[in-house]
Amino acid sequence: MTLHRPRLRGLVSKLALFYLLLSLPTLIVVESVILTYEFQRFVSGVERGSLERAVVRGAGNFDAQWSGLLDQQAPNPAALKLWLDAWILRLQQPRGGLTPDESYILLERSEVPMAAAIIGAEGAVLARTEDNARWTLDLPTAAELRDAAAPGAPFHLPPVGDSDYKIQRILVALHDAAGTRNGWLFVELRVPPAWRHLLVDSSFESATVFAFLIVFGLASSLFLAAWVTRRLNRIERAAIAWSRGDFSNRINDHSSDEIGGLSRKLDGMAFDLKCLVRSRAQLAALAERQRLARDLHDTVKQKAFALNLQLATARRTLGTGAGGERLELAQRLTQQIQQELGQILDEMHASDAELPFAERLRMRASDWSHTSGASLGFNIDDVPPLAAAVEDSLLRIADEALSNVLRHSGASHVDVSLRRTAERVSLVIADNGTGARADPGQGMGLRNMRERAEALPGGRFEFDSTPEHGTRVTVGFQTR
Secondary structure: OHHHHHHHHHHHHHHHHHHHHHHHHHHHHHHHHHHHHHHHHHHHHHHOOHHHHHHHHHHHHHHHOHHHHEEOOEEOHHHHHHHHHHHHHHHOOOOOOOOOOOOHHHHHHOOOOEEEEEEEOOOOEEEEOOOOOOOOOOOOOHHHHHHOOOEOOOEEEOOOOOOOOEEEEEEEEEEOOOOOEEEEEEEEEEEOOHHHHHHOOOOHHHHHHHHHHHHHHHHHHHHHHHHHHHHHHHHHHHHHHHHOOOOOOOOOOOOOOHHHHHHHHHHHHHHHHHHHHHHHHHHHHHHHHHHHHHHHHHHHHHHHHHHHHHHHHHHHHHOOOHHHHHHHHHHHHHHHHHHHHHHHHHHHOOOHHHOOHHHHHHHHHHHHHHHHOOEEEEEEOOOOOOOHHHHHHHHHHHHHHHHHHHHHHOOOEEEEEEEEEOOEEEEEEEEOOOOOOOOOOOOHHHHHHHHHHHOOOOOEEEEEEOOOOOEEEEEEEEOO
């Protein structure tokens, strides 16, 4: 198993990298699109005057509560700070805040999106919200305070500072019931765009999502790698066994997915290779025996025959004396050698029964093609070993079918196919002849083919013949 661990780690790292490369850009794109869309809706509300109206309402509320914010006729800094913080929080409420149903974007974009201050009539800052860690409230100048003296009229100040932020600065004068100016209410809105929020001002929430994606990618890649590579390792072990000539090793992956389908095809290929190797070995052995038989026939047998002729000639020359008797004995021994050598050569010659069935069928069909003059098409698979009786029945059916083609159809081409699917084999002989013009069911040859086919294990026989469309004979049976 140690041989497979480096490959497992390689697949784990590749899957983890794939998830990270896919998930992180996807998260950034999705969040950017959503936040950009929400931000544009929020900005549209602000541009339509929502911030101005909110500051004017805040100033009116402050004017109405002015007497309660004094301490011995002097502004109370603590009370002013408390009122200011409460007012800013109301503007940032997700529902009913600065922009109805859109104010939640403030807290999503920045921890402190708004800042405010209450400036006294003399220009001193009486109260202000806490400064953001990234930016400080840009207070108005004395000239800007003089310009914003009209009661209840918001005065827009030009933005200063970082141009990457969406900034609005509004100043509203504060007055008591008698119309005396008590100071100014100043508000600054600063919200970063989507790209800055994601890349620079990202919050703890974004980091948490990124960490989750990393853990999810690693966990998913580990799970998939363990589930996939376990099955791939089985395929690899089987392939190694097949390369060594051991075709008994099977993958046996019965899943319905792509790897399962590939495994089943590889198992079928291993079975085909086993049959092919066995057939090739048988053919090689038979070819070697035939070569030895030819060599013995052309050398030893011929020399033994010549020796016998020489002994017969010498015997006639010497007559019936003592030497002639010895030559007669030598001649009989030579004749015995010839007979025994002939028997050995007969045994060494390959018989038709020793060949694989597919090869025997091919030879029969080829002989028929040479005799009839019709062209022949082959589509023959290697099949597992069959019982002698089954092979004999199939060959007789093939002989009878080809004989009928020669006698009745007048075909110029015949296709012979032997196909194996799982544990079932089909023999099909089809021609392009004239086909049957009448019911051929009473013919003895057809009845014999049907009986032989149906006597096979799980045997089925089909005869399909249509005038001018040829004839097809199909025999199907189980191999186990």
